[in-house]
Amino acid sequence: MPTSLIIVDDFLDNAHELREAGLRMHYPPVQGNFPGRNSAQAVSLQGLDQEISRLVGEPLVPAPGQAHGKFRITLASDVGKAKVHVDASHWSGILYLSQPQHCRGGTEFFRHVPTNTDRGAYNDAEAQSMGYPSAKQMMADILEDTVDDSRWELTMRVPMRFNRLVLLRPWLWHTAGENFGSTLQDGRLIYLMFYASARS
Numbered sequence: 232m233p234t235s236l237i238i239v240d241d242f243l244d245n246a247h248e249l250r251e252a253g254l255r256m257h258y259p260p261v262q263g264n265f266p267g268r269n270s271a272q273a274v275s276l277q278g279l280d281q282e283i284s285r286l287v288g289e290p291l292v293p294a295p296g297q298a299h300g301k302f303r304i305t306l307a308s309d310v311g312k313a314k315v316h317v318d319a320s321h322w323s324g325i326l327y328l329s330q331p332q333h334c335r336g337g338t339e340f341f342r343h344v345p346t347n348t349d350r351g352a353y354n355d356a357e358a359q360s361m362g363y364p365s366a367k368q369m370m371a372d373i374l375e376d377t378v379d380d381s382r383w384e385l386t387m388r389v390p391m392r393f394n395r396l397v398l399l400r401p402w403l404w405h406t407a408g409e410n411f412g413s414t415l416q417d418g419r420l421i422y423l424m425f426y427a428s429a430r431s
Contacts (some may be wrong), residue, residue, distance in 0.1 A: 234287065235350075236400070236403075237396075238389060238395065239396040240394070240396075242395065243394055246326075246328065246394040250330075251421065253304075256262055258304050264312050265407065266309035267306070267309050267407070267419070268305075269302055269303050269423070270302040273299065275300055283322070283324060283424065287322055288413040290430065291321065293425065293426060294320040297319065297425035298423050299423065300423070300427070302420060302423070303422075306413055307418075308410075308413070315341055315378075316402065316405065317402075317404070320349055320425040320426055321427050321428045322398055322425075323398070323401045323425055323426075324397065324398050324424030325397045325423065325424070326395070326397075326422040326424070327393060328422055329391060329417075329418070329421075334392055335411045336409025336418075337408050338388070338389045338408055339385055340385075340388070340403055341404040341407045342384045343385050344382050345376075346361070346373060348373070349386060350400070350404060351366060351402040351404075352370075352402075353366070379384045383404070388408065394424050400423075407419075
């Protein structure tokens with residue numbers, strides 16, 4: 232009985248300070264799959280990993296090789312090669328840091344129409360029951376439809392709100408939602424978290 236999604240409003244007492252730190256970061260240009268750029272530097276928040284572990288009910292550690300603790304800025308003009316995706320983590324976290332007057336859209340979740348699924352398989356056995364050789368292959372096959380809007384149905388959107396934390400299971404079919412703004416000051420600014428299980 233896995234928990235899929237947790238939303239916490241007014242998460243940080245010092246969210247404005249974290250936003251200001253994000254505004255001072257350097258965001259090198261990159262040609263990635265998804266629109267936007269990550270900060271070159273990460274910021275470690277004291278006690279964050281412990282609090283996220285408490286919220287999800289299991290011990291977590293930062294996922295290696297991920298952009299844990301980095302900021303991400305996405306502007307209206309940014310374009311990527313992919314849309315719907317999954318994350319390489321056990322839990323993913325997004326803290327919205329755009330100012331209230333600029334917030335638009337939010338994290339979006341989808342159903343893959345041909346397979347009638349809203350997530351990748353939990354394990355190989357589940358994927359095999361659906362005709363795929365493995366969970367990894369199922370995700371790879373379905374995500375070939377990443378930019379084909381006709382293959383996806385929007386099921387839910389968690390609206391963007393300043394200092395709102397969204398914790399989600401990474402196997403849910405999802406996107407970052409709407410890009411907006413033209414500068415670092417008014418663009419889609421978030422703080423990223425990617426966790427692995429401390430038990431594995």
